Amino acid sequence: MTSTESLIDRKQLAYIASQAADARLNVELETEGMTLNIGPQHPATHGTLRIIAHLDGEQVVWAEPSCGYMHRGYEKLTEVRTYPQVTSLVNRIDWLGSFANEVPFILAAEKLMGIEAPPRAQWIRTILFELSRIANVSLFLGDLGVQLGAVTPVFMAFRDREHVLNLIEAATGGRFHPNFDRIGGLKDDLPEGFIDETRAVMKKLRNFCTEMEDLLFGNEIFQSRTRGIGVIPKDIAMQYGLSGANLRACGVDWDLRRDQSLPMAWDKVDWKVWTHPDGDSFARCWIRLQEVRESTLIVDELLKSIPSGPVMAKVPRIIKVPEGEAWVSTENPLGEMGYYVVSKGDLGPFRTKIRSASFNNISIVPWVLKGVYVPDIITILASLYFILGDIDR
């Protein structure tokens, strides 16, 4: 504990000292601070997040996010819904990777019921999970360009993400909100031609990653904008509960796909967890880029070994989950997404605590934004990557 606190203290002391020096200068120059509201309607917040930034010139003295413009009360809503109805709800938490939201909830319910989906369903779940990760993070890569002033990457991202969405739609019927996961398996099997189509699309996505590397990540301007900006040390990241690529960018080798046993197919294939020692904005973005590519490889591998068989285990027609509590979290596109489901043996959950990744990821913003410049606010926010629905739930 002491080491972490002293680190914060040291940083803050250094910051206070620099502020005091600035303040003396400001007294001489008679400058005064300015409060800048970034959002709720602002191009950089892609949603309705508001950042209150107190500026001294273009430097941030303190900044604080103010969320809740999109609070939908999902934890309350789950309490009046049945288990099948909840999946269509939690779809909308992180709306770019919807399918990934359903999985931990369904797994929690399955855990309470003591059933497990058949292998084919596990495979397809994993494939769709990775597809939604690709759909989500590839849009992040494009959006990153826009936040940094490059207009072209976002269109390339939309172009190639479209193929992934088409795949998800062909399999599940919903482009954004698949609602395909069921307790005990999946709603349906894959349609004909899905496997070949997916292989072709994965190739396109890898090409897209290369393009992004050339267009954005290799660009010296991009590097100078992101390298060394918004550095988050390992222990601070842990304390704030940062997860996913944000945590791995701090050099923590932790991926929930690998580091826990879930009835999913990740442990059936060989893949790699990417980490980066720097902990800055560049590292976070770079990890995400590598993860998209890694995901395409995972999907390719899974498609090779997909078992045949049913996609639905035997479950009663009316699902009542036995009394108990369960916590399941998975490595979602944004980070660790978990559900703490409390059941009282009813048709619906008694209480669901939704632990969404962005809420934790964005709670570090006041810490990390201290002393940066206004343009860096945008870089850091973009690299932390949040989705409003995932913060506010």
Add this chain to the structure above:
Amino acid sequence: MSPLSSTETPIAEIPGDTLRERIIDDLRTRIGADLLDSLLKPGDDLWVRVSTSAWRQTGVALRSMGFEYFCFLSAIDWMPSPFGKGEDDPTAPPVERDDTVRQGYAGGATRMQLLARVVHPSLHVGVNIKCDVSDSEPVVESWSPIFAGANWHERETHEMFGIGFAGHPDLRNMYLPSEFEGHPLRKDFPLLARMVKPWPGIIDVEPMPGGSDDEEGEAE
């Protein structure tokens, strides 16, 4: 600038139940009798209930045991909702609802319980910690000096359940306007969406005009 890099570590060992038992023992030696109850579901997860006064101390102990990763903090209201799911027929007699408070894993004595989860980043094992919150004085010591990330979670819990956190720097509302009254995630807070509109699921099929009550073949 450091070079781009990646690591390739073998799949870590999945934490076993012996590890979890060791954690309970370790925690017991650190906080003693304040560890009120624990539950270990084999191959699943670990629940620990500590006394309200030892909440902060538990956090410190867990931190020093290596549970550095703060996952979430929230609360559970164990009182069954007096409103049900809002799927009642207003014409029918009111349904009887069981309103006994039954706590979940690791027991408890009060209606409100605090629930938090911290994770050991290298052992990949997590602990769910619970603590009772008294109805009369719902204040618990804050975890935010131990886990900086608890700040927002405590704000959220304060707002949604009305639980106070002593030592928290800034317990403003996160989501709701500051003048909002009530604590939405408490079970006695009605969900308005289900109150303002009648349930459409009430069977609305006109019987045969003066017809016989012959039900044969109805379920065509």
Add this chain to the structure above:
Amino acid sequence: MPKIPGLLKGLGVTLNTIKRTALDGANTVQYPHEKEAPPVRARGVIALHEDNCTSCMLCVRSCPDWCIYIEGHKELAPPRRAGGKPRQVNKLDRFDIDYALCMYCGICVEVCPFDALFWSPEYEYSEPNLADLLHDKVKLGEWMATVPEAPAYEVGAEKKGKK
């Protein structure tokens, strides 16, 4: 080989894309003139096969948004076998889906035990007025014509073609 500066590489990527767009065509579709066919499973709109509905209320009750409204009455129908007694059946008076509320989860289609509800990939039914999105059974019935055949399954699937 000397490293090409990232700045030039970036210019190369955009130039390459220009070339690709010019030669292979754009990735966009000129919407009102040409349309992309949605996949067969696409959840566009819910179509109602009115004759199959028995107003059992299962769909209404399973709807998370409470956006389906059913009213019906009982009626005598001709007997199934010659010489039998006339049957009493439920006839629909009203079957409305409020598409302003619907979140396209498809639970109603799934729970329907009598195959009265189907998904159609039809998507062009936007309305300037929110209230006009409440579609009645006539409108829902018209969409039955657009319901496609279910696609075949991928290799390895257990079941073979079903609704």
Add this chain to the structure above:
Amino acid sequence: MSALLAADLPYWVQSLLRVLGGVVAVLLPAGAIVYLFLFKMMSFMQSRLGPMEAGPYGSMQLFAEVGKWLQKEDITPERADRVIFKIAPLVVLASTFLLVAVVPFGPDAWFTNFEAGVFYMLAVSSVSVLGILIAGWSSANKYSLLGGLRAAGQLIAYELPMVLAVIGVIIQAGTMNLQGIVMAQNTGEIFGWNGLGNPYILTQFTGFIIFMIAVQAELTQTPFDMPIAESELVSGYMTEYSGFRFLTFFIAEFATAGVFSFIASVLFLGGWGVPFAWFGWTDIDSVDNWMNVVGPLIMFGKMMLLSFVIMWVRFSYPRFREDQLQRFAWKVLVPISLVNIMVTAILKVAL
């Protein structure tokens, strides 16, 4: 427009022709750049087709956009400094018109032809800073203020490399008259070979690169678009403008891009001229009259080429941060251009 006509026409006709010519010389490049590069090239870079509905291949889209902007309400923020707020876009546009006044389009096709043309050009190009600064200040908006201040800092910082880059050209040409610079390039020779003339892009390549970078910054195009920076400052100094006034800014942005490309082609690419040796011309009086028609076309072609580069860079790059930009200007561009001047001067004297 032409000095040949000047002798024969009454003064008011001359003035009218000059004004009309100026409007054409500003609006035509602006329209061409917007349609070809902003609408079409950017779309093609992004795997889409761009506007297709208005006219064949969307060629009338620009008129539709103008019509749309003209219909929009002209909003002045309540706490804005009204008069200044309204003047600002006109000041920015005015600097564009002032700039085009010295650009020669042919042996006799020029608006004014005075000796200190380069000096004048560099001077009036800074007028737009004034417009941007007062637009940012008078909007009574924090984003606008930040944008305006950034613009002021940036434009002043890049004025210097631009001036220094041009000095090399002036030294080599020995004149500040733009027409004279065109002459010098087209009558020049490379090691005795005059088949290409001597376009200064060859000898002043460093200067050309620095000039183009400075132009990019001067135009506030990506990677130097911090004053606008839509993801940070919404639209910077333009945030509060709507309707016609926004249109004015918009036209000014692309027209200035065109005019700067004109100037760059005059300074570095030989301007309107073709190598005089091709036709046996020796000086400006011996140039055939048809160059007054072909010259503007050549200029237009070179302008499009340079604006293509400007726009290509704009659509490909992310943007710098304000302090990085300043560092780049003062620590990289200024020293390099100073060295360039020195080398040019030494070579000029030595050779």
